[in-house]
Amino acid sequence: xxxxxxxxxxxxxxxxxxxxxxxxxxxxxxxxxxxxxxxxxxxxxxxxxxxxxxxxxxxxxxxxxxxxxxxxxxxxxxxxxxxxxxxxxxxxxxxxxxxxxxxxxxxxxxxxxxxxxxxxxxxxxxxxxxxxxxxxxxxxxxxxxxxxxxxxxxxxxxxxxxxxxxxxxxxxxxxxxxxxxxxxxxxxxxxxxxxxxxxxxxxxxxxxxxxxxxxxxxxxxxxxxxxxxxxxxxx
Numbered sequence: 436x437x438x439x440x441x442x443x444x445x446x447x448x449x450x451x452x453x454x455x456x457x458x459x460x461x462x463x464x465x466x467x468x469x470x471x472x473x474x475x476x477x478x479x480x481x482x483x484x485x486x487x488x489x490x491x492x493x494x495x496x497x498x499x500x501x502x503x504x505x506x507x508x509x510x511x512x513x514x515x516x517x518x519x520x521x522x523x524x525x526x527x528x529x530x531x532x533x534x535x536x537x538x539x540x541x542x543x544x545x546x547x548x549x550x551x552x553x554x555x556x557x558x559x560x561x562x563x564x565x566x567x568x569x570x571x572x573x574x575x576x577x578x579x580x581x582x583x584x585x586x587x588x589x590x591x592x593x594x595x596x597x598x599x600x601x602x603x604x605x606x607x608x609x610x611x612x613x614x615x616x617x618x619x620x621x622x623x624x625x626x627x628x629x630x631x632x633x634x635x636x637x638x639x640x641x642x643x644x645x646x647x648x649x650x651x652x653x654x655x656x657x658x659x660x661x662x663x664x665x666x667x668x669x670x
Contacts, residue, residue, distance in 0.1 A: 439596045440611045440631045441561045442467075443476065445511045447637055448559065450477035457508035460484035460501050464494050464517035476636040491518030491536065495543040498558070502550040514561040515540065516579035537581025544587045560584060591617035600630060608632035 449459040454477070461468060466487050470480050484501070488494040494512060501507045512518070520535040551558055562578045578584070585591065598610035614626040628645070630638040644660055644667065647653030653662045660667040 437563070438609075439594045440609065440637075441594050442513055443631055443636050444592075444594065444613070445513070445559050445561060446473050446476045446478055449473075449483065449509060449511065450479075452509045453477075453479050453482060458482070458484070458506060459509040460486070460498075460507050460511070462494050462498055462510065462512045463487045464491070464519075465513050466517075468513070472634070475634060490521040490524055491539050492521050494518055495539070495547070499543070499547055499550060502547060502554055502556045502558070505554045505556075507554075507556055509557045509559070511559045512561065514563055514579075515584065516563040516565075518580065534581075536579070537583065540580045541583035544583050548587060560588075585617070588617060589619045590615065597628070600632070606633075608638070 449461065452459045461483055463485060464487075468485065468487075473483070474480055484507070486494070486497050488497060495518065498510050498512060501510055518536065518539065520532065520539050522535060523530070523532045526532065547558065550556070562580065562584070564576050565579055566575045567577050568575075593614045593616045595612050595614075596609045597612045599606050600608040600610060609631050610628060611631050612626060612628050615623050617623055630641040632638050644653055647662065648655050648660070653660055653667070655661075658669045660669075
């Protein structure tokens with residue numbers, strides 16, 4: 436869902452790749468990358484390869500070129516829903532373009548998969564949820580761009596905002612849940628919860644305290660947290 440922390444999570448991934456000496460690329464199809472926010476999350480903007488393509492075809496061609504160069508460790512596309520086919524951009528408002536994006540994604544993924552495998556590059560597609568009309572049984576939620584991405588993906592993460600964090604009456608962040616809905620590399624269906632604070636990203640301190648509570652290192656009594664007899668504060 437929107438504002439759940441998808442881009443924040445990928446920016447943290449980019450920052451960690453850069454810390455390990457890797458090179459990352461961000462293909463900004465949404466034209467919404469905030470360099471200042473990325474910098475606050477630890478991303479070295481000067482070392483990040485950023486592209487803002489005009490069409491879906493151009494975005495995927497750039498991704499393919501970067502992957503086949505063999506010098507990129509991580510490629511992020513933000514987002515699949517914003518990969519608009521050239522025919523749709525050049526057409527008139529109201530024209531029907533049924534299945535164009537799905538066909539584009541299917542064709543691109545067939546091409547990209549081989550390159551990813553041979554170069555050991557990791558690729559992250561950020562996607563958005565849509566609701567199918569007239570669904571009475573099961574979940575009406577579906578993702579943009581057809582079914583190809585679901586099949587080709589090695590790992591699929593479902594990211595949802597489950598709570599708004601407040602300081603008094605002011606909203607200061609979100610509690611976010613990430614569930615692994617598909618995993619070819621390890622057992623699926625595991626999940627993690629963490630806090631994303633506005634302007635600063637994932638709260639590492641909060642995650643550390645959660646980990647402490649989970650393993651009975653930190654004691655939680657009501658809203659108070661205690662470690663080794665010392666009160667850490669109210670959460």
